Amino acid sequence: MIINTYVYINLRQRFVEEIENNFSVQAQILSNRLLVAVDKPCYSFDRLTTSKIIEPIIHLINGRVLIIDSSMTVIFDSFYVLNDKRLEIYETERSLKGESVSNIYQLENYGKAMYISVPITYADCIYGVVLISTSMEGVFESLDNVQNMLFVISLVTLILVTIISVFFASIISKPINELITAMKRTVKGVLNEKIEISTNDEIGQLAHAYNLMNTKLSYIEKQRKEFVANVSHELKTPLASIKILAESLIEDENANIAMHKEFLKDINSEMNRLNNMVDELLVLADLDEEKLALKFSRCTLNSVVDKVVTTISPLANVRNIKVTVEHKDRIQIVIDQGKIFQALMNIVHNAEKYTEKNGSIDIVIHCKNMHAVIEVQDNGIGIPSANLPYIFDRFYRVDSDRARKTGGTGIGLSIAHRIISLHQGVIEVNSDINRGTTFVIKLPIEPRLYSI
Ligand SMILES: Nc1ncnc2c1ncn2[C@@H]1O[C@H](COP(=O)(O)OP(=O)(O)OP(=O)(O)O)[C@@H](O)[C@H]1O
Ligand SMILES: [Mg+2]
Known part of the structure; x- marks a missing residue:
């Protein structure tokens, strides 16, 4: 609509200017020719000469022609109405002062x-005025038609654009609304729910990211529930023992000192377990x-393993x-020494715990494909193959009867x-049951240090 209005205003201006120029030129030509009809010293026109000059060409001018002398009297009117009458209008006044003027009026x-x-004019003297008036009705009618046409074009465009916009907006907003509904359900605790948006655009990617987030959330939620259940279960056992012993x-009332001592010893060991x-x-x-809080440094892996062996030896002996x-x-390696020591210690301690008297633990360190490989082999009781997939889970212990004897909570391997x-x-x-277990640890020698 703005463009159409601009086009219309420009068109109108051009039309009017064109007509104005045309008639100005014609008036100028007449003015030049009429100089012959002027009695210069008297500032008066010879009417006969004036008519003779104008009559033959009057039909070429599409309008009314008036010749007015310097006293504002009409010398010639092509409509023969105003002859010899005074015509004091704005245009004649201005032109008698030397200006060319044009105006549009609503008559x-x-x-x-x-x-x-x-x-x-001749030699800086003004002898009179040529005034042409022409109807603009036809011009403005054409301009009105153009204006109406432009308005209809604007209206049709507006309606079409509105329909197309509404159509596309609904196509775009439908999956977004689906996403919003799904997110609201997630907030209410409905996890593990997938959205089916298979487009490859940004909305599709958003839906895919949402699905991934939801899967991760439900996994975390499951882990949290399991963890809380396991912790409370594991804490309950020693607490129950302590309670029974104390009660x-x-x-x-007849309990003697020896019995007191024995019971307190049991309570103490349960407390140690809890601790x-x-x-x-x-x-x-x-x-x-604090997965990013590892303190990486370069060190010799062999000395870390030696330290583990020195620490476990008294117990093994x-x-x-x-x-x-x-x-x-x-092997020179970049690791968090303290943490790797702790991990190896947990594994070697298990090897010691789950190996019978007079058994053996053999540790081998070597380098392969830019990885340090540490093998910890024992000839202990072994782990049944059915249990192997779970031994790294939190609180998982292969045989709770056996495990109770050895002590522990099932967290070391995780x-x-x-x-x-x-x-x-x-x-x-x-692992082979009753023959022994081997843990193999592979560590990159130069890890990507994203956590430093
Ligand atoms: N070398 C091994 N030989 C036989 N069984 C093992 C060995 N290492 C681990 N296991 C089994 O895997 C289970 C999990 O070990 P993990 O170290 O996580 O727990 P834990 O030793 O029972 O307790 P803690 O948290 O005190 O280490 C153990 O309970 C044990 O049954
Ligand atoms: Mg352990």
Whole structure:
């Protein structure tokens, strides 16, 4: 509509200017020719000469022609109405002062008309005025038609654009509304719900990202529930034992000092178990949260393994378990020493715990494909193959009867697994029941240090 209005205004201006120029030129020609009819010293026109000059060409001018002398008296009127009358109008006044003037008026009887007036001058003297008036009705009618046409074009365009916009807006907003509804359901706790938007555009990608987020959320939620259930279950067992032991002491009035001591010893060991469990849980929470807080540094992996062996040896010696280390390669590696020590310690400690008296633990270190490989092999009780996929899960213990005897909470391997994953490494296990278990840890020598 704005463009159409602009076009219309320009067109109208051009039309009017064109007509104005045409008539100005014609008036100017007449003015030049009429100089012959002027009696210069008297400033008067010879009427006969004037008529003779104008009559032959009057039919060429599409309008009314008036010749007015310097006293504003009409000398010639092509309509023969105003002859010898005074015509004091704005245009004649201005032109007698030397200006060429043009104006458009709305006349009662003739409608729109243009007045063009030009002075008749010779040697800086003004002898009169040529005034042409022409009807603009036809011109403005054509312009009105153009205006109406442009208005109709604008209207049709507007309607079409509105229909197309509404159509496309509904196509675009439909999947967005679907997404919003799905998100509201997620907020209400409905997880694991997928949206079916298969387009490849931004909305499709958004839906895909939402689906991924939802899957992750439901996985985290499942883990959280399992974790809370496991923790409360594991904490409950030692707490129940402590409660029973304490109650029996309170209720048994005949209990002697030896019995008191024995019961308190049991309570103390249950408390130690609780303490260890809470410590391990804190380590796990730490690893979950601060995955970027590893303190990487370059070190010799062999010395870290030696430290693990030195730490476990006193315990192994008690049950005459032989621990050997074979350093096939010396490996310089970038790791968080403390964390890797803890992971290896958990694995070697398991090897010691789940190996009978006089058994052996053999550790081998070597380098393969830019990875450090540490193998921890024991000849202990082994793990049934059905249990192998779960041993890295939190609180998972192969045989709770057996596990109770050895003590522990089932978190050690999940901590080790997490630490090794944070180093972009892998941990694998092979086991034969009653023959032994081998843990293989592979660590990249130069990890991508995204966490530094
Ligand atoms: N070397 C091994 N030989 C046989 N069984 C093992 C060995 N290592 C781990 N397991 C089994 O895997 C289970 C999980 O081990 P994990 O270290 O996570 O827990 P845990 O040793 O029972 O307790 P803790 O949290 O104190 O380490 C153990 O309970 C045990 O049954
Ligand atoms: Mg363990």
